[in-house]
Amino acid sequence: MLFSSMTFVFMFLPIVCTLYLLVRKELKNFVLLAASILFYAWGEPRYVAIMLATIVINWLGGILISETKYKKTMLFLTVIGDLSFLFYFKYFNFFVENINALIGGHIDFIKVIMPIGISFYTFQAISYVVDVYREEVKAQKDIYKLALYISLFPQLVAGPIVKYHDVADQIENRTVDFDKVYYGVRRFIVGLAKKMLLANTMGAVADKIFTQPTEQLDVAISWLGAVCYTLQIYYDFSGYSDMAIGLGSIFGFKFLENFNYPFISKSISEYWRRWHISLGSWFRDYMFLPLSRAFSLSKTYGKAMHAIGRKRANILLTFIALFIVWFATGFWHGAAWTFIVWGLYNGFFIFVEILTGWNKDQKSIGGRIAQHLYTILVFVLSFVIFRSNTLSYAWDYLLTMFGIKQGGEVIYKMAYYVDRLEIIALIVGIFCATPVFAKMLSLNEKHKVLNILIDVWLLVLFVVSTSYIAASTYNPFIYFRF
Amino acid sequence: MNQAEVYQQLNEIFKENLDLDEVNLTASTTADDIEGWDSLAHIGLIAAIEQQFGIRFVMKEIVGLHNVGEMVELILSKLNA
Numbered sequence: 102m103l104f105s106s107m108t109f110v111f112m113f114l115p116i117v118c119t120l121y122l123l124v125r126k127e128l129k130n131f132v133l134l135a136a137s138i139l140f141y142a143w144g145e146p147r148y149v150a151i152m153l154a155t156i157v158i159n160w161l162g163g164i165l166i167s168e169t170k171y172k173k174t175m176l177f178l179t180v181i182g183d184l185s186f187l188f189y190f191k192y193f194n195f196f197v198e199n200i201n202a203l204i205g206g207h208i209d210f211i212k213v214i215m216p217i218g219i220s221f222y223t224f225q226a227i228s229y230v231v232d233v234y235r236e237e238v239k240a241q242k243d244i245y246k247l248a249l250y251i252s253l254f255p256q257l258v259a260g261p262i263v264k265y266h267d268v269a270d271q272i273e274n275r276t277v278d279f280d281k282v283y284y285g286v287r288r289f290i291v292g293l294a295k296k297m298l299l300a301n302t303m304g305a306v307a308d309k310i311f312t313q314p315t316e317q318l319d320v321a322i323s324w325l326g327a328v329c330y331t332l333q334i335y336y337d338f339s340g341y342s343d344m345a346i347g348l349g350s351i352f353g354f355k356f357l358e359n360f361n362y363p364f365i366s367k368s369i370s371e372y373w374r375r376w377h378i379s380l381g382s383w384f385r386d387y388m389f390l391p392l393s394r395a396f397s398l399s400k401t402y403g404k405a406m407h408a409i410g411r412k413r414a415n416i417l418l419t420f421i422a423l424f425i426v427w428f429a430t431g432f433w434h435g436a437a438w439t440f441i442v443w444g445l446y447n448g449f450f451i452f453v454e455i456l457t458g459w460n461k462d463q464k465s466i467g468g469r470i471a472q473h474l475y476t477i478l479v480f481v482l483s484f485v486i487f488r489s490n491t492l493s494y495a496w497d498y499l500l501t502m503f504g505i506k507q508g509g510e511v512i513y514k515m516a517y518y519v520d521r522l523e524i525i526a527l528i529v530g531i532f533c534a535t536p537v538f539a540k541m542l543s544l545n546e547k548h549k550v551l552n553i554l555i556d557v558w559l560l561v562l563f564v565v566s567t568s569y570i571a572a573s574t575y576n577p578f579i580y581f582r583f
Numbered sequence: 584m585n586q587a588e589v590y591q592q593l594n595e596i597f598k599e600n601l602d603l604d605e606v607n608l609t610a611s612t613t614a615d616d617i618e619g620w621d622s623l624a625h626i627g628l629i630a631a632i633e634q635q636f637g638i639r640f641v642m643k644e645i646v647g648l649h650n651v652g653e654m655v656e657l658i659l660s661k662l663n664a
Contacts, residue, residue, distance in 0.1 A: 385622045386646050390645060393626045458602075
């Protein structure tokens with residue numbers, strides 16, 4: 102079920118909220134769990150079984166890790182179990198297709214369909230068992246509570262990826278009050294408006310451009326497409342995260358933020374601390390830190406240190422760890438070479454920034470402006486790779502952007518791709534991607550009249566957004582694919 | 584070793600590892616306050632601290648520290664163990 106659908110906004114959510122608020126405290130978790138499973142089963146009844154299997158495996162795994170002597174083995178087996186589901190359902194097709202291409206042969210296979218949200222809930226499950234292994238949290242004995250953590254519908258299908266140690270206490274004990282519900286409703290509407298008004302409008306432009314063969318594009322149009330897609334994915338995903346955080350708040354949860362104005366970053370390193378924060382911190386806590394720690398304790402590292410010195414050995418270690426983590430980050434997004442290249446592209450710039458010290462803020466104003474321009478350029482180009490269906494399309498598109506490749510005569514001119522409304526959305530989109538507007542509002546947080554005006558404004562946004570839902574065809578979030 | 588000495592040695596380690604001219608760590612200092620103290624630098628810092636004090640951290644401690652105060656407490660508790 103989509104957050105931005107009539108069924109969700111006008112039926113599912115009001116019914117679940119009412120039930121949730123009415124029942125006794127001890128029953129609230131059961132209401133949420135039942136709602137979450139229904140939410141998931143709505144679109145994919147067949148795949149509920151896979152999610153339930155994940156829950157049972159990790160519940161057992163958590164208990165075995167904490168109760169037996171074989172902690173490491175049990176952790177290893179549980180994570181292997183989680184990853185094999187993910188590999189089969191998400192990557193099987195990709196591997197067989199690539200083997201076929203490589204050997205020029207033809208292995209017949211039936212395409213596996215990916216259960217929605219599997220990348221997200223698998224990572225949450227891994228977070229749980231690793232946290233238990235590290236003794237950061239106690240193993241959860243009540244299976245329904247673990248089930249709630251893994252399946253909680255606000256963040257089930259597209260994040261934020263909540264870490265178990267961040268919500269363990271909240272699952273056991275949380276309060277619902279008017280302020281949280283009020284905040285949650287406001288936040289949900291902001292997210293809905295981002296999705297329906299900005300993301301979908303920008304998406305319409307980007308789709309028109311990215312479905313053209315690159316010969317049909319010129320420099321200006323290809324830049325327009327790249328910028329529109331950048332804004333689309335930001336508002337699509339941060340809008341979804343707003344809705345998830347808002348819904349969480351309605352039910353008394355406090356999820357960590359997933360975005361923090363990524364486009365104002367001064368380096369790609371900083372950008373990744375502001376964009377999809379829950380994924381970046383997942384990879385940091387559960388992959389990058391353990392990996393580089395293991396490297397730094399290994400004999401090979403010791404030998405390298407003697408041979409080439411501490412500084413160079415550290416650079417080597419950083420390079421290997423970054424390569425693995427960014428390969429994984431790219432591959433996590435999708436079983437396609439474009440995502441792998443996109444991941445490594447990000448890792449490459451982070452590595453270069455570390456080597457050159459470019460990840461530290463420059464002292465002069467000119468230097469800082471240069472850092473902003475560099476960062477904007479790098480992430481806009483990164484989304485061209487992300488959006489393209491094939492690597493060769495991405496390459497041709499990038500060449501077109503820089504005027505290196507020019508096809509035949511361009512039939513469709515600029516006016517075909519954008520109308521006046523879309524240009525307004527583009528300007529609003531760029532403006533709202535900076536914290537200027539939010540800062541202005543937060544200066545007068547306690548101002549009563551201003552708060553009423555904001556509520557009226559949000560009500561308008563809500564009405565307009567829902568009328569867009571009613572009028573539009575099926576339009577899922579980009580991150581549902583991952 | 585007392586608390587003040589640990590802070591003093593930590594200042595030196597941070598200066599050397601992060602290429603900074605001046606470091607003044609306090610109990611409430613966090614990674615956000617020190618330029619360049621990101622996850623990459625963190626592993627290097629941990630390794631240098633382990634070498635300097637002759638102690639060993641586990642993963643839970645490496646990911647779970649919230650500020651320098653907690654780090655100093657941890658170092659002292661390991662030294663006195």
